[in-house]
Ligand SMILES: *[C@@H]1O[C@H](CO)[C@@H](O)[C@H](O)[C@H]1NC(C)=O
């Protein structure tokens with residue numbers, strides 16, 4: 001029903017811009033009306049209102065490969081190993097299909113097993129004699145990987161099995177039937193094909209009577225290379241739950257989708273622009289990361305399949321342990337992909353952080369953002385014109401609210417031609433940016449991958465002439481509908497196209513851009529309004545003859561990468577890029593930030609943002625956020641306030657709204673909301689030093705900012721399914737408020753230490769659930785006893801103006817009167833930190849003394865970083881009343897004395913706490929070694 005756009009889109013010009021905007025509006029409304037009609041019809045027919053959304057997307061039983069694969073029975077796999085060799089430090093085994101002995105050689109498969117440092121096993125399976133080489137997704141694995149490969153010398157053959165012994169673990173290949181077990185000591189960790197679902201459709205000639213077409217709604221996929229799907233089971237032993245495989249809006253611990261009496265679709269990984277997604281569904285959204293973690297109090301393991309084709313994953317309901325036997329606590333999963341390579345990785349853990357380190361040592365650590373990018377972003381579809389931009393920018397100042405970045409959506413362009421400006425609405429883009437820059441702020445413009453087929457548009461003309469577009473199955477440029485109407489899509493798989501695209505970001509090419517302008521990539525699934533499932537045809541062709549079906553889930557990643565390279569080039573490789581993307585794939589963490597797409601102003605969407613973001617963190621993609629306020633619909637002021645309060649703890653913090661929504665700049669709702677939102681923004685800005693330190697940790701070892709509780713408390717079973725609260729780093733526990741007029745929330749406090757309310761200083765013992773009272777003033781947030789959090793408490797217009805502001809150190813003492821924390825600081829902008837230009841401090845409190853010491857890795861730095869920043873306040877929480885007395889403390893490094901007072905106020909106005917001690921103006925420099933005798 002949305003296969004035909006309004007006529008206007010076929011017209012390559014002629015009409016005025018205003019008319020074009022109106023037409024688009026009508027088109028959008030029409031789309032909405034059509035949907036409304038469908039909803040009504042379905043409701044009448046007795047199916048729920050949800051059904052219409054699913055209609056546009058394939059169910060598993062509507063795709064040949066998925067239907068067949070999902071119906072396969074346990075033990076149906078007839079593959080066995082008939083030969084094992086060790087060559088080149090890898091194990092090679094020949095797999096033969098017992099149902100197909102005639103094809104013993106030509107039809108066999110070769111399994112390649114290799115091992116890498118840090119507990120990573122890789123298993124590839126290839127056709128021995130492929131008709132067409134299967135697509136292996138490039139640029140996901142880090143370049144240094146080969147250096148980490150271990151040299152396998154030999155296999156031990158025993159009782160029909162081959163065994164590879166590695167340090168601390170081993171891999172067992174059973175020959176008949178073929179099964180693979182990763183073991184540690186006597187324990188099995190993970191297996192492949194233990195349930196006998198391994199299935200590999202070898203490419204073959206089409207039989208005369210055969211039709212390979214796969215039809216869905218009005219679209220027919222010609223499948224010129226025929227069936228080529230791969231499926232197999234992976235079991236995680238000693239596991240209570242599995243997590244991962246984003247992106248979808250659902251719980252953190254993945255619910256079973258098959259077995260027992262469950263009727264559910266499998267979890268789907270097929271990047272899609274889903275209009276108004278549901279808050280609880282196994283359907284895949286805009287991005288895909290085929291990695292899963294399994295966890296129990298005994299161990300954590302993981303599995304990754306490097307494949308960008310449509311993928312489906314079933315989590316099987318746990319089998320009941322047989323009477324008298326011990327519960328095996330195993331989670332079985334079934335993985336199916338339409339095509340592509342069998343290239344899989346097993347991570348042996350043993351802890352949750354080990355698995356993330358293992359996975360990110362393959363796919364890369366998180367990019368180090370610029371400091372501004374970690375602050376608050378203000379976006380709307382659309383800030384209409386330059387006057388609107390200045391009005392919004394001024395509104396923040398007038399209402400004394402900090403913000404760092406103002407965003408422009410598609411309407412800022414000249415007719416949805418990216419890298420252009422609407423000449424009427426944005427006639428002076430440079431001057432506009434300079435005015436914003438003068439306040440220390442930045443701007444972002446949207447750049448999407450669909451290119452308007454307009455012969456007066458230089459990007460289109462060049463791309464067409466150079467043959468840079470994705471081709472349709474007939475070899476012509478693929479032409480689909482998107483915002484500009486008739487559009488073509490750049491073939492971002494091709495490095496030459498990416499490099500050409502990157503050049504378009506240069507100041508000379510992108511007219512009207514300045515160094516404070518950064519980038520936003522939307523619609524890069526890619527979204528094609530009139531394509532099957534709102535994306536492009538699977539039989540479209542990319543460079544080197546790769547079919548779109550093989551590369552689909554990584555298309556958005558390559559586009560994101562090309563845009564990021566553009567900003568890198570533009571800034572001569574010393575200005576850290578910032579590009580936000582909606583679509584993502586394994587490895588996106590190396591490229592930039594993502595957001596969870598077009599959510600809705602609804603309490604359920606606020607709630608589900610937490611498991612969605614925590615899940616992304618488990619897959620290495622930590623620089624992520626959900627649109628504050630909800631993209632569709634109008635949040636009431638209470639919901640909006642709650643969202644600002646929760647968003648203050650998202651790694652990426654942006655307010656955004658749909659074109660049809662009412663304006664919602666944060667001061668528009670009157671008191672008390674304006675003050676409450678200002679307070680939420682202040683919470684964020686105060687925590688920026690802590691957040692930035694965590695971003696550095698993600699950059700060095702891949703650990704996410706937003707963590708599930710079990711990542712820090714892996715032995716605590718109670719935390720395994722919790723997803724309404726999370727940890728930010730190790731030291732902050734955050735619990736959103738997800739309902740209207742809430743007066744209390746049940747907060748679980750993990751660990752054996754106490755937690756201090758960040759506003760009141762009230763403390764709670766760990767290991768219990770407490771019904772804590774909540775007011776509109778804040779959501780529950782707590783600092784861990786034993787931690788030191790660096791903050792900046794002076795509020796300014798933007799983070800830029802806080803650069804030289806002094807720090808506050810908040811010390812939450814544990815029962816032994818000790819605490820520890822870190823601070824990482826660099827110039828917040830360049831890559832000089834990679835040459836040693838940063839400071840990294842460890843703060844330790846013990847024996848009544850606070851010391852600061854250097855923990856910067858003593859790299860052969862060629863650059864240095866200095867900062868004049870000092871500490872202006874030290875707040876101690878967790879003292880006993882006998883220690884609470886006003887006195888003078890000695891700054892041992894300088895021999896001076898300063899006062900310590902019983903805190904009148906802890907953090908915020910209105911809270912008069914007496915259990916804190918505040919050391920005033922110690923004025924020690926943040927970059928120096930020092931010690932202060934406090935008690
Ligand atoms: C194993 O080695 C033999 C002899 O070099 C070779 O013929 C055979 O193809 C190898 N098998 C595999 C699975 O690599």
Ligand SMILES: *[C@@H]1O[C@H](CO)[C@@H](O)[C@H](O)[C@H]1NC(C)=O
Pocket residue numbers: 753785786787814815816817818819820
């Ligand atoms: C208190 O915190 C310190 C520093 O983090 C830690 O080394 C110590 O083990 C903690 N003590 C208790 C009782 O938790």
